[in-house]
Structure formats: structure tokens, C-alpha cells
Amino acid sequence: MNPIKSAVVCCLAFFLPAAAIAKEPSVRLLADHVPADLGQLCLVAGKKKSDPMSLPINSLSAAVVVPDRHFELRRIDGNEALASVELPAKGREFVVMLSSIDTGFQAAVIPADDRxxxxxxxxxxxxxxxxxxxxxxxxxxxxxxxxxxxxxxxxxxxxxxxxxxxxxxxxxxxxxxxxxxxxxxxxxxxxxxxxxxxxxxxxxxxxxxxxxxx
Structure with a gap:
């Protein structure tokens, strides 16, 4: 590789977030309505967890890197799954629409990068x-x-x-x-x-x- 190009790539790798370099799958969440006592949530797959987040109803959430293509939505202080989400094998960016049900939420997964x-x-x-x-x-x-x-x-x-x-x-x-x-x-x-x-x-x-x- 050209030394100059190599230096540029190294600089970009230094300044870009790890998620952007790795291009890990990410989701943005949206719910029909949210109980007042819901609190913050996280995405969980095994022992892996995302950062805490709030669940919006009037706009899409910021992109959240998923711990795995199959994950659960849980309260940050609980072990009960509010929703189980399975992302398609292909694709990197998804929108997850969450509809309220008695046990939590039903998830509809939409490939956001689908042309x-x-x-x-x-x-x-x-x-x-x-x-x-x-x-x-x-x-x-x-x-x-x-x-x-x-x-x-x-x-x-x-x-x-x-x-x-x-x-x-x-x-x-x-x-x-x-x-x-x-x-x-x-x-x-x-x-x-x-x-x-x-x-x-x-x-x-x-x-x-x-x-x-x-």
C-alpha cells in the first residue's frame, strides 16, 4: 500500500468509533406506546449487553449496536425479556417497531438498508x-x-x-x-x-x- 494511503487509513481507524469500523449490525427502535414506569432498557444476548437506552414513541432511537443477531429487550434492572428479536442473516441496519402486548412487546424487524x-x-x-x-x-x-x-x-x-x-x-x-x-x-x-x-x-x-x- 502507498505509505500516504496507509497513514490516512490508520488515522481514520484512530478517529472512527469501533462500531463504524467493524460495521456491526445495529438497530433503531420505535414503540407504539410506553408504560410510564418502564425505565431504561438494554439489548441482551447471553452475557453481552448494549448501553442503557430509553424507548421512544415519536421518533426513531439512535442506532444501537446489537450484541448478537438474536437478542432480547430487557429492563436494565431485570432479567425478564420484554421482547425477543431475530435479525435477518443479511443486512447491517434495521428498524425494530415494537407493539405493546400483555407480556411486553411484539417486534417487527425492517431492513433499513434495503433498497x-x-x-x-x-x-x-x-x-x-x-x-x-x-x-x-x-x-x-x-x-x-x-x-x-x-x-x-x-x-x-x-x-x-x-x-x-x-x-x-x-x-x-x-x-x-x-x-x-x-x-x-x-x-x-x-x-x-x-x-x-x-x-x-x-x-x-x-x-x-x-x-x-x-
């Missing part, structure tokens, strides 16, 4: 207990409970927004949950939860956007 998940796309996860149907732009959706789908909504060139309709399929028919319009966000992709709001005891949804650079 099929592009700017303007929407990933929807249903934890409402019912089937969710509707449209996002021109894309129709039907999501069974406990399932997630990725949509690629499009708006006409002359429009700056697209229509969004969500309905809950119940025994008595389809009940409208929301009819609205979403702006076209060229540098964003979105994550949508359907869940039972614990305060209102009704099915609700929440959308969280993620900025995607060039």
Missing part, C-alpha cells in the same frame, strides 16, 4: 386486534392483526399530497378510522402503527417520519 424501502415509502404494522383496510395514495391495503406491509404510494405530478383512508374491519362491517391527506415528502419514509390506545381504549394509529438523505 426496496425508498424515500416516500410507508411501512405499516397492525397491532389493533382487528384487520385494517384502506388506501394510501393509489395503493390499497389489507393488514391482518400482527402483520406489517410496505407500500409505495404515489401522487400525480401536479399534486403535493395524496389521500389516505384507514378502516377497521369488524363483524358489523368496516368502520372508518381516518380519511385525510398526507403531503408528498420526497426525503422522508414513514412508519405507521395501528394499536389500541390504552387511555381511550379505542383503535388508533400514529405515524413517525424518518429523514432520508441523498
Amino acid at each position: 426496496s424501502f425508498k424515500k416516500g415509502d410507508v411501512y405499516l404494522f397492525n397491532n389493533s386486534g382487528e384487520t385494517i383496510v384502506g388506501k394510501v395514495g393509489g395503493a390499497e391495503l389489507e393488514i391482518e392483526n400482527g402483520k406489517g406491509i410496505m407500500l409505495h404510494p404515489e401522487a400525480k405530478d401536479s399534486e403535493t399530497s395524496y389521500s389516505v383512508s384507514f378502516k377497521v374491519r369488524e363483524d358489523s362491517g368496516e368502520r372508518v378510522l381516518s380519511n385525510t391527506s398526507w403531503p408528498v415528502e420526497e426525503n422522508m419514509r414513514s412508519y405507521v402503527f395501528f394499536y389500541v390506545d390504552p387511555k381511550r381504549e379505542r383503535i388508533s394509529f400514529r405515524s413517525v417520519d424518518e429523514f432520508i438523505g441523498d
Whole structure:
């Protein structure tokens, strides 16, 4: 190797974090809602643990290097698993959407570095207990409970927004949950939860956007 190039590589290795050099798999976490007494959490695999972290609901967490591709989410002061997460064998960057259940959280793993998940796309996860149907732009959706789908909504060139309709399929028919319009966000992709709001005891949804650079 050219001595100058070798020196540059050594300098970069000195200044970059070890996680960046090793390119270990990492996750960013997002939850539908969090109990007030949850406290800080960590990712655990055997005797390995991540640094303590808080679980956000309105934005993705900072990237956390995982101790292993199969890990558990636990309170920092407890041994009980709140969620068990299995990352795919391939890929380095993931988003883990956590939906509340009686025993903790159900995890949906999304490859964040997958080229099929592009700017303007929407990933929807249903934890409402019912089937969710509707449209996002021109894309129709039907999501069974406990399932997630990725949509690629499009708006006409002359429009700056697209229509969004969500309905809950119940025994008595389809009940409208929301009819609205979403702006076209060229540098964003979105994550949508359907869940039972614990305060209102009704099915609700929440959308969280993620900025995607060039």
C-alpha cells in the first residue's frame, strides 16, 4: 500500500468509533406506546449487553449496536425479556417497531438498508386486534392483526399530497378510522402503527417520519 494511503487509513481507524469500523449490525427502535414506569432498557444476548437506552414513541432511537443477531429487550434492572428479536442473516441496519402486548412487546424487524424501502415509502404494522383496510395514495391495503406491509404510494405530478383512508374491519362491517391527506415528502419514509390506545381504549394509529438523505 502507498505509505500516504496507509497513514490516512490508520488515522481514520484512530478517529472512527469501533462500531463504524467493524460495521456491526445495529438497530433503531420505535414503540407504539410506553408504560410510564418502564425505565431504561438494554439489548441482551447471553452475557453481552448494549448501553442503557430509553424507548421512544415519536421518533426513531439512535442506532444501537446489537450484541448478537438474536437478542432480547430487557429492563436494565431485570432479567425478564420484554421482547425477543431475530435479525435477518443479511443486512447491517434495521428498524425494530415494537407493539405493546400483555407480556411486553411484539417486534417487527425492517431492513433499513434495503433498497426496496425508498424515500416516500410507508411501512405499516397492525397491532389493533382487528384487520385494517384502506388506501394510501393509489395503493390499497389489507393488514391482518400482527402483520406489517410496505407500500409505495404515489401522487400525480401536479399534486403535493395524496389521500389516505384507514378502516377497521369488524363483524358489523368496516368502520372508518381516518380519511385525510398526507403531503408528498420526497426525503422522508414513514412508519405507521395501528394499536389500541390504552387511555381511550379505542383503535388508533400514529405515524413517525424518518429523514432520508441523498
